[in-house]
Amino acid sequence: MEAQQIKRTTAKSRGFYVKMKLLQQQNGKHGRPHEKSCFFRYYKWLLWLSLTLYFFSPYLLTTTTTTTTNDDDSKNDNKNNINPTFLSKTRVVSSSKSTFASRALIESTASDSRLQQPLHDQEGVLSLSKDLKIYVYELPPEYNADWLNNERCSNHLFASEVAIHRALLTSDVRTFDPYEADFFFVPVYVSCNFSTVNGFPAIGHARSLLSSAVQLISSDYPFWNRSLGSDHVFVASHDFGACFHTMENVAIADGIPGFLKRSIILQTFGVQGKHPCQDVENVLIPPYVSPESVRTTLERAPANGRRDIFAFFRGKMEVHPKNVSGRFYSKRVRTAIWRKYGGDRKFYLQRHRFAGYQSEIVRSVFCLCPLGWAPWSPRLVESVVLGCVPVIIADDIRLPFPEAVRWPEISLTVAERDVGKLGMILEHVAATNLTAIQKNLMDPFVRRALLFNNQIEQGDATWQVLSALAIKLNRSYIRSRDSTQ
Ligand SMILES: *[C@@H]1O[C@H](CO)[C@@H](O)[C@H](O)[C@H]1NC(C)=O
Ligand SMILES: *[C@@H]1O[C@H](CO)[C@@H](O)[C@H](O)[C@H]1NC(C)=O
Ligand SMILES: *[C@@H]1O[C@H](CO)[C@@H](O)[C@H](O)[C@H]1NC(C)=O
Numbered sequence: 001m002e003a004q005q006i007k008r009t010t011a012k013s014r015g016f017y018v019k020m021k022l023l024q025q026q027n028g029k030h031g032r033p034h035e036k037s038c039f040f041r042y043y044k045w046l047l048w049l050s051l052t053l054y055f056f057s058p059y060l061l062t063t064t065t066t067t068t069t070n071d072d073d074s075k076n077d078n079k080n081n082i083n084p085t086f087l088s089k090t091r092v093v094s095s096s097k098s099t100f101a102s103r104a105l106i107e108s109t110a111s112d113s114r115l116q117q118p119l120h121d122q123e124g125v126l127s128l129s130k131d132l133k134i135y136v137y138e139l140p141p142e143y144n145a146d147w148l149n150n151e152r153c154s155n156h157l158f159a160s161e162v163a164i165h166r167a168l169l170t171s172d173v174r175t176f177d178p179y180e181a182d183f184f185f186v187p188v189y190v191s192c193n194f195s196t197v198n199g200f201p202a203i204g205h206a207r208s209l210l211s212s213a214v215q216l217i218s219s220d221y222p223f224w225n226r227s228l229g230s231d232h233v234f235v236a237s238h239d240f241g242a243c244f245h246t247m248e249n250v251a252i253a254d255g256i257p258g259f260l261k262r263s264i265i266l267q268t269f270g271v272q273g274k275h276p277c278q279d280v281e282n283v284l285i286p287p288y289v290s291p292e293s294v295r296t297t298l299e300r301a302p303a304n305g306r307r308d309i310f311a312f313f314r315g316k317m318e319v320h321p322k323n324v325s326g327r328f329y330s331k332r333v334r335t336a337i338w339r340k341y342g343g344d345r346k347f348y349l350q351r352h353r354f355a356g357y358q359s360e361i362v363r364s365v366f367c368l369c370p371l372g373w374a375p376w377s378p379r380l381v382e383s384v385v386l387g388c389v390p391v392i393i394a395d396d397i398r399l400p401f402p403e404a405v406r407w408p409e410i411s412l413t414v415a416e417r418d419v420g421k422l423g424m425i426l427e428h429v430a431a432t433n434l435t436a437i438q439k440n441l442m443d444p445f446v447r448r449a450l451l452f453n454n455q456i457e458q459g460d461a462t463w464q465v466l467s468a469l470a471i472k473l474n475r476s477y478i479r480s481r482d483s484t485q
């Protein structure tokens with residue numbers, strides 16, 4: 001009966017593929033060894049071939065794999081439409097490649113002491129990531145690809161929902177066999193409905209879009225029902241995570257939609273302690289900053305160049321913040337900064353938007369990162385990657401990837417109530433440990449961890465997410481899976 005339901009998948013060829021897999025599974029343990037012995041002779045040869053290709057031409061490898069597909073719908077850029085007769089061969093190629101690649105990852109990681117250190121405490125992380133397999137759902141374009149018609153969709157503040165999806169599509173942890181997947185990634189872009197009035201992302205439709213995606217995958221595939229979504233991964237990259245609202249009180253009142261409560265949410269929102277909008281299995285991720293924009297800025301002015309601005313902030317600073325249902329923007333912290341330091345020569349404070357603001361960050365010693373409506377801001381990432389010491393003014397903020405990025409060593413934290421003493425605090429640091437902080441900030445490992453690349457790079461933000469997911473994997477489950485193979 002499951003096969004019947006599977007047949008209803010939207011893409012015909014995928015439906016067929018999944019059905020094939022299902023039949024294979026139903027044949028149980030007899031299917032696999034037979035398949036293995038059949039292709040064992042080819043295996044060595046294919047392993048050799050794929051290693052060669054892997055070394056000498058990643059491009060060729062992709063092309064080779066693609067040419068074995070019998071694919072009349074070539075814009076579906078993947079191997080799901082593989083002609084069934086080539087299925088096993090192709091799977092051997094791709095799995096040997098992924099095994100090799102993760103070994104390579106482990107070896108190079110072990111030989112790089114800088115990388116080894118942050119992961120040292122988490123015994124087994126690396127061997128887990130070797131086994132990590134993620135199935136990426138293919139959803140109709142209205143859930144994701146259509147939104148890319150607006151170029152901003154893939155490079156604005158919330159674009160990690162796009163970047164993580166892209167990185168997974170070409171990554172070694174991706175599996176095309178949902179039955180061997182540890183996690184299921186549901187690629188829905190909810191942040192790209194930009195308001196025609198102010199250009200901000202309107203996320204009012206997020207809940208219904210996600211709910212309809214869950215409806216679709218839970219009726220077309222058996223995996224959602226199997227786990228009630230607990231091995232399914234979503235990105236919620238805006239202000240208050242899976243609560244999908246920019247105002248905290250409304251976000252809390254709305255709460256996390258029931259259908260997401262058992263899933264894993266990759267979210268930028270994080271605070272210490274309990275909060276209704278992080279009361280879900282989650283991985284804290286950095287806000288999206290385009291690696292290209294950073295590269296361009298650093299080509300014009302290197303991070304180790306002259307810094308003639310002592311303290312920098314550009315952004316919304318209301319002189320008289322409005323009382324919005326009992327709350328004030330930035331809890332009036334930005335107002336206090338503006339009032340106290342607006343006329344201070346050492347503070348370069350700007351209230352208007354300026355597209356070239358990264359060139360100002362790279363000229364600054366301290367970059368203020370006060371809360372907005374939510375505690376986090378893109379300044380956290382931009383400061384670090386451009387070598388400006390982030391001054392975090394957001395009580396109780398929880399910061400991304402604390403194992404990889406030792407925030408206390410590369411940033412300053414100033415309590416919201418101490419914002420009036422900011423000048424004194426910064427002067428004191430400048431006279432004492434500024435050089436030490438700046439030195440820590442130059443660590444390339446730290447900067448790499450905060451940027452999402454279109455293709456996963458070792459140690460980058462998506463890599464950190466995968467590492468966090470690997471830790472979440474139930475180890476005994478992994479072990480039992482391995483022992484039955
Ligand atoms: C985009 O947001 C507007 C409100 O700002 C809403 O009316 C519209 O339905 C949304 N579009 C989609 C496709 O959800
Ligand atoms: C999953 O459960 C829902 C609700 O119980 C049901 O409508 C749907 O058909 C189920 N999906 C599968 C693939 O069995
Ligand atoms: C803010 O407005 C609310 C009503 O929306 C009111 O109860 C509260 O006293 C106001 N707070 C301040 C500090 O003005």
Ligand SMILES: *[C@@H]1O[C@H](CO)[C@@H](O)[C@H](O)[C@H]1NC(C)=O
Pocket residue numbers: 408409410428429432433434436437
């Ligand atoms: C630098 O000094 C400040 C103020 O004394 C202190 O809060 C901070 O932890 C120090 N940072 C480092 C990395 O030493």
Ligand SMILES: *[C@@H]1O[C@H](CO)[C@@H](O)[C@H](O)[C@H]1NC(C)=O
Pocket residue numbers: 474475476477
């Ligand atoms: C881990 O997996 C085992 C075997 O599948 C299961 O019995 C156990 O309850 C799981 N533990 C957790 C914390 O999910």
